[in-house]
Amino acid sequence: DTEVTQTPKHLVMGMTNKKSLKCEQHMGHRAMYWYKQKAKKPPELMFVYSYEKLSINESVPSRFSPECPNSSLLNLHLHALQPEDSALYLCASSLGSARKNNEQFFGPGTRLTVL
Amino acid sequence: AQTVTQSQPEMSVQEAETVTLSCTYDTSESDYYLFWYKQPPSRQMILVIRQEAYKQQNATENRFSVNFQKAAKSFSLKISDSQLGDAAMYFCAYKGRGHTNAGKSTFGDGTTLTVKP
Numbered sequence: 001d002t003e004v005t006q007t008p009k010h011l012v013m014g015m016t017n018k019k020s021l022k023c024e025q026h027m028g029h030r031a032m033y034w035y036k037q038k039a040k041k042p043p044e045l046m047f048v049y050s051y052e053k054l055s056i057n058e059s060v061p062s063r064f065s066p067e068c069p070n071s072s073l074l075n076l077h078l079h080a081l082q083p084e085d086s087a088l089y090l091c092a093s094s095l096g097s098a099r100k101n102n103e104q105f106f107g108p109g110t111r112l113t114v115l
Numbered sequence: 116a117q118t119v120t121q122s123q124p125e126m127s128v129q130e131a132e133t134v135t136l137s138c139t140y141d142t143s144e145s146d147y148y149l150f151w152y153k154q155p156p157s158r159q160m161i162l163v164i165r166q167e168a169y170k171q172q173n174a175t176e177n178r179f180s181v182n183f184q185k186a187a188k189s190f191s192l193k194i195s196d197s198q199l200g201d202a203a204m205y206f207c208a209y210k211g212r213g214h215t216n217a218g219k220s221t222f223g224d225g226t227t228l229t230v231k232p
Contacts, residue, residue: 042206042222043160056219090160103150103162104220 004107006091012113015081021110023074023091032074033104034066035090043090049074081114088112117142119209121223128197129231135182136192136226138207148210149183149190150220155203163205166190194228202230 004025013019023032031050035043048056049068057066063085065077074091088111092104118141128134140149151163166174166183174181178198182191194201207223 040204040225040227042225045219048219058219103165105162106152106160108159 004105006107006110010111014115018079021076025093029093029095031094033092037088083114086114117209117221119221119223121226123226125227127229133195138190140188140209144211146212150208151192152206153203197230199230
């Protein structure tokens with residue numbers, strides 16, 4: 001299994017809703033990442049987990065709450081989002097520590113629309 | 116802070132021809148990694164090629180090769196014998212090894228490559 005899966009593929013939510021994005025990999029990778037990507041723009045790093053511990057938080061608003069229950073699973077909990085949070089949310093993973101030069105394997109993303 | 120610049124928002128190439136995508140970066144670190152990622156329309160981002168800064172030899176992966184000029188902080192991607200499936204947005208990315216930025220990749224703004232049949 002050499003892929004990163006993300007669910008759901010699409011999500012539409014109101015500003016008062018609470019929802020979660022899920023990311024899973026079974027490649028034995030120990031670093032996992034959340035990115036936000038707007039159309040025709042590069043991915044913007046949000047969070048990095050290394051060995052299930054949060055190692056980087058790029059000053060992301062608290063309405064985004066990451067969780068890494070185990071080495072294969074990464075969640076992003078969403079609450080009270082704003083319309084400008086609408087974007088493609090990408091999950092990625094890499095072998096070993098996030099500090100190594102290993103390539104990141106990206107998931108297909110969740111297309112989020114906030115109404 | 117590290118920055119990555121891709122000066123060509125769009126490029127086009129005729130099928131079977133060669134095209135070069137430019138990337139420059141700015142860093143004060145001496146050891147780091149550089150990557151080119153490809154993101155086809157509505158498809159997953161995948162790694163094209165990687166280069167470790169301490170290696171002088173330019174990386175090559177089949178039709179893809181890089182021209183890494185460490186002193187000039189330049190990392191261009193050459194695609195030979197372009198194919199229709201090469202059409203995508205290409206991102207240059209920098210990943211440092213320093214403690215303060217461990218795990219953080221900085222991406223350029225991307226170059227959209229069109230391949231004409």
